[in-house]
Amino acid sequence: MLRLSPRQVRISAMTQPFHPPQRILLGPGPSNIDPRVLQALVKPILGYLDPLYLDCLDEIQSLLRSVFETENRVTLSVSGTGGSGMEACIANLVEDGEEVLVCVNGFFGQRLAELVQRWGGKPIRVEAEWGQPLDMERVRQVFKDCKARLVTMVHAETSTGMRQPIEELRSLRDIRDAILIVDTVTSLGAHPVRIDRNEIDASYSCTQKGIGAPPGLSPVTFSERALEKIRSRKSVCRSWYLDVQLVDKYWSSERVYHHTSPALMNYALREALAMILEEGLEARWRRHERNSRAFVAGIEAMGLKMLVAPEPRLWTLNAVRIPEGVDDARVRSRLLNEHNIEVGGGLGSLRGKIWRVGLMGAGSTENNVLLLLSALQKILPQEGFRIGASGASAAALALGS
Numbered sequence: 001m002l003r004l005s006p007r008q009v010r011i012s013a014m015t016q017p018f019h020p021p022q023r024i025l026l027g028p029g030p031s032n033i034d035p036r037v038l039q040a041l042v043k044p045i046l047g048y049l050d051p052l053y054l055d056c057l058d059e060i061q062s063l064l065r066s067v068f069e070t071e072n073r074v075t076l077s078v079s080g081t082g083g084s085g086m087e088a089c090i091a092n093l094v095e096d097g098e099e100v101l102v103c104v105n106g107f108f109g110q111r112l113a114e115l116v117q118r119w120g121g122k123p124i125r126v127e128a129e130w131g132q133p134l135d136m137e138r139v140r141q142v143f144k145d146c147k148a149r150l151v152t153m154v155h156a157e158t159s160t161g162m163r164q165p166i167e168e169l170r171s172l173r174d175i176r177d178a179i180l181i182v183d184t185v186t187s188l189g190a191h192p193v194r195i196d197r198n199e200i201d202a203s204y205s206c207t208q209k210g211i212g213a214p215p216g217l218s219p220v221t222f223s224e225r226a227l228e229k230i231r232s233r234k235s236v237c238r239s240w241y242l243d244v245q246l247v248d249k250y251w252s253s254e255r256v257y258h259h260t261s262p263a264l265m266n267y268a269l270r271e272a273l274a275m276i277l278e279e280g281l282e283a284r285w286r287r288h289e290r291n292s293r294a295f296v297a298g299i300e301a302m303g304l305k306m307l308v309a310p311e312p313r314l315w316t317l318n319a320v321r322i323p324e325g326v327d328d329a330r331v332r333s334r335l336l337n338e339h340n341i342e343v344g345g346g347l348g349s350l351r352g353k354i355w356r357v358g359l360m361g362a363g364s365t366e367n368n369v370l371l372l373l374s375a376l377q378k379i380l381p382q383e384g385f386r387i388g389a390s391g392a393s394a395a396a397l398a399l400g401s
């Protein structure tokens with residue numbers, strides 16, 4: 001009899017196609033993807049200079065401008081996840097030794113400060129407790145007292161579920177000609193970002209959260225003021241791959257080869273953006289707001305508490321405080337194994353303290369809200385938390401109103 005070694009057995013199993021289950025993704029991203037967007041991933045691949053593919057890229061730029069609500073010519077998708085757009089903004093805009101004002105009240109604000117440092121800048125931090133809003137008066141004061149022109153802020157802090165009022169940033173221009181960089185990774189396509197109206201100079205997002213496409217691209221936009229600063233750099237951008245001037249030469253009329261454009265990913269992005277505009281930005285924001293409110297109504301009816309106060313609360317990322325005595329990991333693993341639902345745990349200082357529930361993109365649905373609440377309603381009493389009332393009924397009531 002033929003005997004296979006353990007290694008051969010493992011390899012032989014791997015020659016079978018991978019069959020991932022259909023999960024309900026209610027974590028901090030990726031979110032579930034509409035079949036129409038998934039279908040785009042199996043269309044025939046085109047070469048990166050094929051005229052038909054270049055048309056597709058032009059369409060993506062127009063669609064992205066509509067979703068970002070900007071007229072910025074340089075609006076495109078960087079090849080890489082949200083972090084690549086974040087790094088592109090910092091690497092291109094920050095020069096050696098330059099002071100950069102960084103607003104920090106969560107994990108991603110901290111990462112911005114780290115990136116500024118890694119790319120040779122000097123981060124000047126304005127901090128608030130995680131989950132608490134930043135005091136704009138203090139931001140203005142610190143800006144006045146330093147030499148920074150660049151100011152960075154996370155619009156939707158995915159680590160806490162808090163929304164920062166980016167519309168207040170432009171008041172910094174009364175002090176100096178600030179260049180405003182905003183992280184819209186968990187807000188684009190789900191919350192108003194209004195790049196032009198808010199006078200934001202550079203912004204980056206991702207495809208797998210509010211946009212509803214697979215992870216792998218990072219939509220970015222740069223204003224003429226931001227580009228002017230980039231063009232007048234004393235030293236060349238240290239990243240060749242993320243050099244926005246080189247990337248733009250491919251995306252704009254010159255069509256100079258820079259890297260092989262990930263065609264299938266861009267088809268999917270195009271489809272997801274088209275779906276956003278088909279639904280309508282306003283209608284999409286309302287859908288996210290409504291489902292988040294219903295979820296919160298259900299959570300509070302059960303006697304659980306949200307981390308963030310109602311006003312600066314995000315619709316995309318809902319942070320629920322884990323009640324005393326309830327085991328974080330056990331509940332999340334039961335949700336996954338018994339109900340096929342993924343929710344996120346806390347990051348950094350909020351580890352073990354919150355669950356991060358994403359209701360974004362195609363995942364922001366009434367059904368998902370009711371499903372998760374019913375699952376919690378079943379699990380929590382078995383895990384030692386006495387629930388007050390039916391969360392699912394409270395949410396259903398909220399949805400009916």
Ligand SMILES: *Cc1c(COP(=O)(O)O)cnc(C)c1O
Nearest residue numbers: 081082083108156158185186206
């Ligand atoms: C997810 C996220 C990122 C990073 O995006 P990746 O796609 O994971 O690289 C950056 N900023 C915020 C606010 C995020 O939520």
